[in-house]
Amino acid sequence: xxxxxxxxxxxxxxxxxxxxxxxxxxxxxxxxxxxxxxxxxxxxxxxxxxxxxxxxxxxxxxxxxxxxxxxxxxxxxxxxxxxxxxxxxxxxxxxxxxxxxxxxxxxxxx
Amino acid sequence: xxxxxxxxxxxxxxxxxxxxxxxxxxxxxxxxxxxxxxxxxxxxxxxxxxxxxxxxxxxxxxxxxxxxxxxxxxxxxxxxxxxxxxxxxxxxxxxxxxxxxxxxxxxxxxxxxxxxx
Numbered sequence: 001x002x003x004x005x006x007x008x009x010x011x012x013x014x015x016x017x018x019x020x021x022x023x024x025x026x027x028x029x030x031x032x033x034x035x036x037x038x039x040x041x042x043x044x045x046x047x048x049x050x051x052x053x054x055x056x057x058x059x060x061x062x063x064x065x066x067x068x069x070x071x072x073x074x075x076x077x078x079x080x081x082x083x084x085x086x087x088x089x090x091x092x093x094x095x096x097x098x099x100x101x102x103x104x105x106x107x108x109x110x
Numbered sequence: 111x112x113x114x115x116x117x118x119x120x121x122x123x124x125x126x127x128x129x130x131x132x133x134x135x136x137x138x139x140x141x142x143x144x145x146x147x148x149x150x151x152x153x154x155x156x157x158x159x160x161x162x163x164x165x166x167x168x169x170x171x172x173x174x175x176x177x178x179x180x181x182x183x184x185x186x187x188x189x190x191x192x193x194x195x196x197x198x199x200x201x202x203x204x205x206x207x208x209x210x211x212x213x214x215x216x217x218x219x220x221x222x223x224x225x226x227x
Contacts, residue, residue, distance in 0.1 A: 009150075043218030045218070101152050
């Protein structure tokens, strides 16, 4: 069985500050890892994915994530956030099927 | 390229009534998913189709939920009768059938927000 845990339900940060959204997973087999973003009243949009290869993955809108197999983590980072990054972010893990975390709401303060 | 289309965007019904949602995936995408997203939670997979066959419906409450994808393109999800706990956003997604990489990249529609009173 596989599972994914997003440790923070809400993360408030100031504009232009760095941010890290945490994600941990568990699985007995190799998995693919994803981060999706959901803007208000919209569907989910893929930010980035880790399938294999380099453990540092770069995505859209300046986000990046690092796969750490020993710590079973896939944390999302951005060095400088913008107001437009206000959204809910979902980490997901996929082996036989995709499982989503409960989400982290990122709120940006001006 | 047109995205995943869903209708209606919003629906309010009373408990014990029935409701249906429609999804049109991206052209050429063989795999279609229906998710239930309850407020404050991540999406939960209800059913996955590959062309017009069911791949996974293990989390679909089959006593009240049904879904079909008759011609391998559009899909409908039905709830009959609805319960208060069915209030959620119902998301449809699609992906290519091909390499493992492309099949895991899902494209989501805007969702249908269902309120059961």
